Amino acid sequence: MFSLWPFVNTVILSLTDAQILKGGRFVGLENYGRALGDPDFWTATVNSVVYLAVVVPCLVLLPLALAVLVQRKIPGIGFFRSAFYTPVIASAVVVGLIWQWVLRSDGLVNTVFEKLHLISGPVPFLTDSTMLLVSAMIVTIWKGLGYYMVFYLAALGNVPTSLYEAAALDGAGAVRRFLSITIPSVKPMMLLVGTLSAISALRVFTEIYILGGESGGPGGGARTLPFLIRQVGLGFAGETGYAAAISILLFLLTLVFSLLGHRLSKGDER
Secondary structure, eight states: OOSHHHHHHHHHHHTBOOBTTBOOOBOTTHHHHHHHTOHHHHHHHHHHHHHHHHHHHHHHHHHHHHHHHHTSOOTTHHHHHHHHHHHHHSOHHHHHHHHHHHHSTTSHHHHHHHHTTSOSSOOOTTTSHHHHHHHHHHHHHHHHHHHHHHHHHHHHTTSOHHHHHHHHHTTOOHHHHIIIIIHHHHHHHHHHHHHHHHHHHHTOOHHHHHHHTTTTSGGGTTOOHHHHHHHHHOSTTOOHHHHHHHHHHHHHHHHHHHHHHHHHHHHHHO
16 A cells, blocks of 8 residues: 555556646656656766765775774773764754755855865855765765664674684784675675665755755756656646656666665675
8 A cells, every 4th residue: 555556656657647736648658758858867867876876885885994993892982883873863954954054155164164275265065066966975975874884883793703813813914804804794784785875875865955955956957866856746837747757767777776786695695
């Protein structure tokens, strides 16, 4: 009722020219042809794929480094674990508003840079499409670090300490132990984190909306696919049929990366 039927209904809608306030007629694959010839669709697709290509490696490697650091049993380490996890429980809207204040033209970052005479004018973090997309990536990475850190902490807890002790006795340094023991031991978790973060990156919306406004940045240049779906499908003239077609294309794109992650994990098991 809550999963299968909405999906089937979206597929049906994608084959019609339905709008918000009126039903539609069957148009077959016309909406898909329209999407493939729509420059806005390709801009959003490129932005989503670039978003994934930047965010996923960061969310695979940086949380692992954090987990290795906070795994140590030293006084006060619980504070740092909590501090790193705090952004996870914060509302995405609140996080976006905080970063909007930090990155705007008269915000914290530009003010500090100007006081230090590092820049002659404000850096257009939120007023340039490319910079806006990069800023949104930073917010996504910052918010996801603590979440995936917990995944790695669980995986590291299953690595026998005897392996590290034996390697240390053989003269292996910290870097060698990390590369030869830690990474192979948590590799399945790395693949899982990569798959989950890829799916999340393709679904990103809030960061772009809060930082760039309803237009998705100057000229809509920072729009992602979920943002475009919302923009096309809402309003009195909202084209729900066309928005549904873009949703299905996003689903297929997400499915490709999900299957890729699954295939890599199977290959790793073999």
